[in-house]
Amino acid sequence: MRIIPLLLPTPYPVGPVNAYLLPGPPVTLVDCGPKTDEARAALEEGLRRASCKFEAIERLVITHGHTDHFGLAAAVAAASGARVYAHADEVPKLVGDRSFVEPARTLITEAGFPSEVADALFNVWRSFRGHLDRIAPTHLVADGDRLPLEDGSLEVLHTPGHAQGHICLWDGKTLIAGDLLLEEISPNPVIEFDLEGRRLHTLPAYLRSLHRVAALEPEVAYPGHGEPITAPAARIAEILRHHHDRKERLARMLAGRDWTLRDLAAEWFPGLDLRTLFLGLSEVMGHLDLLEEEGRITIDRRGGVLHYRVAAPDGG
Template identity: 35%
Template structure:
């Protein structure tokens, strides 16, 4: 297995694509559809004696453009089979109905979150100007939790870990001791929940469940979608659970001062935001507020959330 490092100035920094060489030459994630990243991926493949046309399969951790953007172009050049979870497949295929539903959901939530008009226009302009990074549509072979994907001498077992994205999957190998984890856990920062994929219902609850899945799997090491290999993934997953408990405590502190909407809570947590973070910040705040509402700690009155109970934080978000 070879790591191909790809630039990503549009979002969160360096991406990883993973090349599995052998009878079935496979790429795990493809990078964002920009000229710079396309060149880097071509050069990385060439270092190992491959090009786009020689790939047999592409395995995608999730639909986000910095992981799937070049997929359609590569498939057009190679005829490669593309595997992705059933929940993300319509977006990778650029299905008009699925894209319209995503757009409608975003607009509904932006209103519910209390996003001011100026920031909303800024965000929509950013999204429109970056529409091309999603690349060309691809034909997707749909997979689900527990499915095995044969790639040469390896079988990748699909482990569905929703939260950051509805269809985010990890793919374990080496007799279950290692895995490609996409953005399920990352080595430096914590994956966004709530804004990164507004289709996810109960986003924080689902993400915490996914983190507990990774703890239960207890991998020796994992290969993330960004930056470097994670050598102690179980501890990293536990750290992120604890991080979300601490963030929930901060959200409760904001609400103790009076009712607030997701935008106001986001401002208290993250300050001023720009670019994609105009969506990610209030989305993360919403994920926590939604979790508190589902557990009877807050009530929503229109756009605002009102604190109605003083929770036991460890009962609300137990350690993993």
């Protein structure tokens, strides 16, 4: 597969995001950056250098509904008439569904924060909304779907975890990885809820997605951020090890006493601010989910706040 990386700036701590141009046919863009003047200029310039115009894009594939990956999608579609592909589970984010607000508020209170923290957090999120235009995909893709490209096709892999409807694209050798696999940072499975407001176990799902992709033995992976990953298997093993170590460290912390999610996050990530708080909470929550699925912790609700501790041994 011919693949041309386009590096686009973002206003987020993660740094620049990668879009990928697949010259096709059909001319395909995978992800497209946030809706900022800087990202748009960089996208236009990158396309120009690849002798491609905005208007020529026939297909836009969105790996997942995080603003840095799709904020410009509506602008690209409007300029080009491109068909827009995404997984059904990402549609709520792409169209700006607000059903997560109430369960997120509950989570913040159950974590042990006063309700003003939830208000402040929502204000920060509202400010991010300027970096995207809502978009309804014209085509919903599911695991195993094939997108024709040049003489062959790309397979859609549904890889939930970092986002519930996250997808990768796979041609049998090369993986377009979105945020499933990053070289420099371990992708954060962000707290998410289903449309009924139930919280999803995003880190366990993410680890299953990693195992699945490892079994495909990709030769190279093109990530959502950073340089191409030339030894994907080694990187996956490293990420799996990282999460295993963190899970065990968390189990050791929980052995001494009861903890709230707020206290655990403060202990793990001193100096969290409103921009990073939800990511920090997500990181800790994910590892609590792993321990819970292994039956190693108990969770008590006291005064509307959840307390975590190591489960008593069997029969104890």
